[in-house]
Each structure stands twice: as C-alpha cells, then as structure tokens.
Amino acid sequence: MTRQRKAIIELFEENKNQALNAEMIHHSIGNSLMNLSTVYRTMDKLSEIGLVQRITINTVVHYCLSNSEHRHFMLCTNCKKLVPIHCFLKKFLPTLEVENDFLITSHDITILGLCSTCKNIVE
Ligand SMILES: [Zn+2]
Ligand SMILES: [Zn+2]
Structure with a gap:
C-alpha cells in the first residue's frame, strides 16, 4: 500500500461516520503528500478494490469506508x-x-x- 493510500485510510478511520469528498480529503491531508488529482486517482483505486464506497451528496461524489454502516x-x-x-x-x-x-x-x-x-x- 502506498503512503498516500495509507494516509487516506487513516483519515477515514479517524472520521468513522463521516463521508468525505476529494477536496475535504485533500484539505485534511495537505498538499505536501498529494495534490488534488492524486486524491481523485487514489479514491478511484480504493473504490475499485472495494475499500471505499461512493455516495452522492447533493450532486457531489463523497466517499466512506465500505464496511461502514448504511x-x-x-x-x-x-x-x-x-x-x-x-x-x-x-x-x-x-x-x-x-x-x-x-x-x-x-x-x-x-x-x-x-x-x-x-x-x-x-x-
Ligand atoms: Zn453550518
Ligand atoms: Zn437509507
């Protein structure tokens, strides 16, 4: 697992009930580790392998951990x-x-x- 993926998974684990969009993730993790397009690419990968699920909130795609409660x-x-x-x-x-x-x-x-x-x- 890359450093970027690890940081994102940790962020979701710290915010268990929350849904986060790419900008929130980028804002929380900071520019030094990844730029916004890396966040998008990493989230695509994480949802491909089933670690996160997408939910649309007010037309904006958000993500939460796949094992979190509906x-x-x-x-x-x-x-x-x-x-x-x-x-x-x-x-x-x-x-x-x-x-x-x-x-x-x-x-x-x-x-x-x-x-x-x-x-x-x-x-
Ligand atoms: Zn308010
Ligand atoms: Zn429902």
Missing part, C-alpha cells in the same frame, strides 16, 4: 458540514415496492438545511 446525511448549505443520520427509510421500502410493483435496488437521500452554528448566524 446512513444518510444532513448537509449544512452554509458551512457544508455533514451530519450523519440513521436510515429512516428502510422500513418503508418493502411497502413502496409492493404498492408500486417496483424492485428497489438503492436509494439516495440528502437533507439540506442549516447546522446548529449556522442557523443562529444566517438569516
């Missing part, structure tokens, strides 16, 4: 903070499948709003 995020539209939330939809999926004669293979929900800090300063 969850969704609330995105603060002001500071871009992500708040992980448990999947509240799971129990409705079987009913939706029956009612609509539809085989659901995945779902994707992001809740947008203002976090605890921003709701007090943004009008």
